Amino acid sequence: MPAVSARAQPTDDVAEVLLTADEIAAKVLELGARIAADYQSRDLVLVSVLKGALPFLADLMRATPIPLALDFLEVSSYGEGTETSGVVRILKDLAHPIEGRHVLVVEDILDTGHTLSYVFDHLRAQRPASLRLCVLLDKPARRVIPIEIDYRGFEIPDKFVVGYGLDYAERYRNLPFVGVLKPEVYARSS
Ligand code: PRP
Numbered sequence: 001m002p003a004v005s006a007r008a009q010p011t012d013d014v015a016e017v018l019l020t021a022d023e024i025a026a027k028v029l030e031l032g033a034r035i036a037a038d039y040q041s042r043d044l045v046l047v048s049v050l051k052g053a054l055p056f057l058a059d060l061m062r063a064t065p066i067p068l069a070l071d072f073l074e075v076s077s078y079g080e081g082t083e084t085s086g087v088v089r090i091l092k093d094l095a096h097p098i099e100g101r102h103v104l105v106v107e108d109i110l111d112t113g114h115t116l117s118y119v120f121d122h123l124r125a126q127r128p129a130s131l132r133l134c135v136l137l138d139k140p141a142r143r144v145i146p147i148e149i150d151y152r153g154f155e156i157p158d159k160f161v162v163g164y165g166l167d168y169a170e171r172y173r174n175l176p177f178v179g180v181l182k183p184e185v186y187a188r189s190s
Contacts, residue, residue, distance in 0.1 A: 010172050014162070014179035019154060021176040024136075024164060025059070027153045031134060032063025034151060035104065040066055042102045043129075047094065049119060050074040051173070052108040055165040056136045056153075060106060071096055073122075077115045088118040094126075103128040104150075108165045109137040113145035120147075137161065137178065160186070 046064075048057040050072055061068065074092035103123060110116060116133065123131055134151035141158040156178075162168050163175030168186060172179075 010175055011179075013172070013182050013185045014175070015182045016180045017177050018156060018159070018161060018180055019164075019178040021164075024153075024178065027136075028056070028059045029063050031151050031153060032060055032065075035060075035134065036064050036066045039064075039068070039102060039104070043100075044068040044102050044104060045071055045096075045098055045128075046106050047071050047073060047098070047103050047123065048106045049108075049115070050092065052165040052167065053106050053136075055173075056108050057106045060134070069096075071098070073119060075115055075119060077118075088115055090122070098123065098126050098128045100127070100129050102130045103132070105131070105133050107133065107135045109139060109161075110135045110147060110149065111139050111142045113143050113147045116147050117145040136164075137166075 044066065046057065046061060046068055048054070048070065051074065057070070061070065071094045072092065073090065073094060075088055075090050077088045105116070105119060105123070107116060116135075120131065120133075132150040133147065135149050136153035138149060138152050138155045139158060140155060159180045160168070161178050162172035162181050163178045165173050166178065167173045168181055172181070
């Protein structure tokens with residue numbers, strides 16, 4: 001087996017680091033403190049949308065020092081490419097009822113809004129006591145459907161970003177920072 005160091009690393013495909021791991025960590029602490037203050041003594045369920053939100057959820061819940069529960073939805077709106085298809089599918093539904101509970105949706109990125117619009121309609125139909133949104137990255141230039149953000153991490157420019165959960169063709173999710181992918185990477189595989 002070739003030595004790992006001799007092989008191309010995911011970081012080789014990144015043109016620019018947009019948010020460092022330290023910047024993300026500081027923002028997550030700030031968001032967690034706000035959420036803890038707002039949801040003290042409430043029956044809080046963090047509903048995370050897999051898979052991209054995983055690292056954000058894992059860090060955010062540890063920065064939120066109040067009792068809370070977790071549940072997961074898996075939806076897909078992107079194929080293998082860099083553009084959203086606008087078609088949202090539920091791949092995995094919630095495991096537990098949310099009626100009468102305070103639901104905070106935790107997402108990695110809000111882009112066109114197709115995914116979260118669909119997710120919010122789906123969750124609202126189950127009559128939670130409240131339904132709010134925490135999103136790490138907001139890319140407003142691409143918005144098609146308006147969505148209200150209750151807790152926003154960062155506003156980012158209209159560039160294709162990967163890392164800290166975000167993928168391109170299922171790769172780069174494990175980068176500890178958010179970076180801009182070199183255009184030749186997706187040109188190569190299209
Ligand atoms: C990404 C991201 C959001 C969605 C945002 O998910 O996690 O759910 O796209 O885009 P939109 O605002 O244009 O709908 P993706 O479908 O790539 O799945 P993943 O979380 O498994 O990466």
